[in-house]
Amino acid sequence: MTCFPHPEADAETVTFKSCHFEIHRLRTENRLLRQRIDYLEAESAALADRLVKGQVNLAQEAENSINIAHELSKLRDINSDAHRKLEQAYDTIRELSCSRQGGVLDAAVQVDDTSMIEHIHSLQQELIESHNRQADHENTIRECKIRISELEAANKRLREHEPFEGVAGLQEELISVKMREAESNLALKEMRQRLAELEQHWAKYVHMRTFEPNVTTTENDSNSNDSGNSTSLSVNSARARLAKITASFIGGSSEGDDGCVTIRELEDQLMGVRIKEVDNLAELKEMRQKKAEGWTQNQLRGTSVCEADDDSNIRPIARKTP
Template sequence: ELVRKGIPHHFRAIVWQLLCSAQSMPIKDQYSELLKMTSPCEKLIRRDIARTYPEHDFFKEKDSLGQEVLFNVMKAYSLVDREVGYCQGSAFIVGLLLMQMPEEEAFCVFVKLMQDYRLRELFKPSMAELGLCMYQFECMIQEHLPELYVHFQSQSFHTSMYASSWFLTIFLTTFPLPIATRIFDIFMSEGLEIVFRVGLAVLQMNQAELLQLDMEGMLQHFQKVIPHQFDNGPDKLIQASYQVKYNAKKMKKLEKEYTTIKTKEMEEQVEIKRLRTENRLLKQRIETLEKESASLADRLIQHKCSTRYSEDFVLQLEKELVQARLSEAESHCALKEMQDKVLEMEKRNSSLPDEENVARLQEELIAVKLREAEALMGLKELRQQVKDLDEHWQRHLARTTGRWKDPPRKNTVNELQDELMTVRLREAETQAELKETKQRMMEMETQ
């Protein structure tokens, strides 16, 4: 009852250590050694320090003493509990402890809170304990505030949207420090039960307003209105929280139900994972079969094309064979004709004169060629005579022209002589033409 009314500020550090049994912990001696080590979470811790109580004098200055000791405690715990390492909400709890006590004592108290007050389970990466708290708190709302529960469901306003920080920081990020510290006093004495009580009391006191709001309006109400409702003093909130009916046995029952649900979900997840794996393997198998089917289809098409080409090639060969046979028949006919011609030539050759006749014909041919030569010589001589007579005749004409102009008788004699020379010349020309004609006849006969 004294703790519920509030622990005096000057005794808070000692009382908190007594409540959680954090005095003389062996791990306190390891603190200085832990600070010399390097933690993989150092960058994350440095990043979040400036966002932890940014308006508090002890922490608001960069690289201040408050930020440095906060970094030291968070780093040391991240090395002690490597599974949890560092979680942002835990910095607010450590910051509140450092406002009350030195860093070594704050480190020991924080270790006890994590181990004995379910905080370690809340801050695990899986956050399974946080899920359990959300389930239990939602069941309490459904039982004690059914109308508000239905409204939350209709607006898809899930419990984790407003209540997660309540459990992770024990209302340190929700209410001002004086109110949050009073709630933390009770948490040190009674554990997470006070979070369920205060949370449900807050909803009861704001039910009427929340029922009039949609999701966005409710979020604004939780962020801006509720934190300042109890600025005049936390007693009203503390009294209201202990009017809430909290059944520890029912909470244990809800824990079992949640465990069963999660186990079933895990089994379903395992089954879903197995089915997805099997589905992926089947898809891969289908893809493989489709590729094989496509390959077989291509091979079938190629085979059909090859078969068609082979059929066309066979038809072409058959046509060429027929053509070859026709050519062979024609060649046989031509060969037979040539053989007949050879026989005929042989017969004609057998009917030709014998060698004596050939010799006689050759002698006659020689004689004909000799006569031809004599005729050519005679023709040449005649042509020369004609030429000589023509020249003689021309000279004669040249001498007699204009010489004899005396009596007519002399002219008559001259005319007769001229006519005689002309006749002789014509006779010589005629004989030459006759010999030339005979020569042509002989040539024709020889051919």
């Protein structure tokens, strides 16, 4: 006697197996969804960190803008003080010219009042423009330093990633970077040569000033005794003297009795400002070169990270597609 399977038992077995497969599929989907949720939470945390860093950078930029505004107000105050002292110098020159008309002066030494005032005015205008250019250069140098620090921080973060195999395109970019670096070095060398020539001219000028006879005012006659011992001045001492004269002209009152500003003092100030301007230009070129190098390194490392991310995204897809 043969026994046949009951059809209802077969149906229950099929239903049980289908339910088992469905439960297994739902568990797999649940696990994948949990992994996706973890990935999204990590990505949201990274975006939150980037948002916080962006807000910090914005706060720093706002603080820098406030500092620049304060410096600009200080420069405006200095400019107004310089104009006021220039008017005082004009009044002093007029008083001296009026008081000495009755005396006997050498015809070769007399200087026309109008031309002297115009010369002083032109020197003063050039001095103010040089101060403004110097302030602009200092602001540009400060911005370059901030940008360099940001690029160095970005390079430091990019160095933490794992290196990858080099690409032929990176070699071409590296060659172009080397060429730009050579051009920057050449421009910097020319700027330093110009600075050296300017310092040599200044040393010659100071040396000639020590032997030049006194031809203007009695105050210059009293100051000539102190300048007789300065025949061996160097470029560094000339710079110190220029800094002292510029500080006395802009920062406060002079040490003389009548406080007047002569043409020689204005020329000294102008020469000192030009030397400082050339120094600032050289430093600005160095900062721009460092900025270009940091930007290039950042671009190269950013390209490497992007290619590494693309490679990591392509590998799972290749594994899924047999």
